[in-house]
Amino acid sequence: MTTGANRILDDFAKLMTDAAGAAQGVRKEAETVFRAQAERFFNGMDLVKREEFEAVREMAIKARDENDALLKRIEALEARLAKGA
Template identity: 80%
Template sequence: MSTGSNRILDEFARLMTDAAGAAQSVRKEAETAIHAQMERFINSLDVVKREEFEAVREMAIKARDENDALKARIEVLEAKLANNG
């Protein structure tokens, strides 16, 4: 009878292992589907990626710095013109 009991436990263990594997497979498939759906949703929005945002931000900072430098040069030139005129 011990052999029959071991066989039943072995079958049960195999069944549980198969069930756990199937559950993990279903979970991965669901995650993949949800991830794909979320990516489609985000792509449908009018948003920029972080990398693009940072690149444009750096360009804007550089342009502002250049603009400030040009403004300072113009002020110096205008002051010279006012003193000479």
């Protein structure tokens, strides 16, 4: 059987444990609310996902390379036309 002092300490320890559990629950709830608000905020900003950005970037690089190749062909054709004229 617990004595008066030990019982008070046991009750205090239980109270602190319960308070820590409640604080952790509040923290998790606050995190959930913050994440939901942040997600709503970023969705409203019309941002592009990284995968989409990389795909468009690769397409732009390929288009630039094709344009450079076509420019060289045009220059070569113009040079041949200039020699023939």
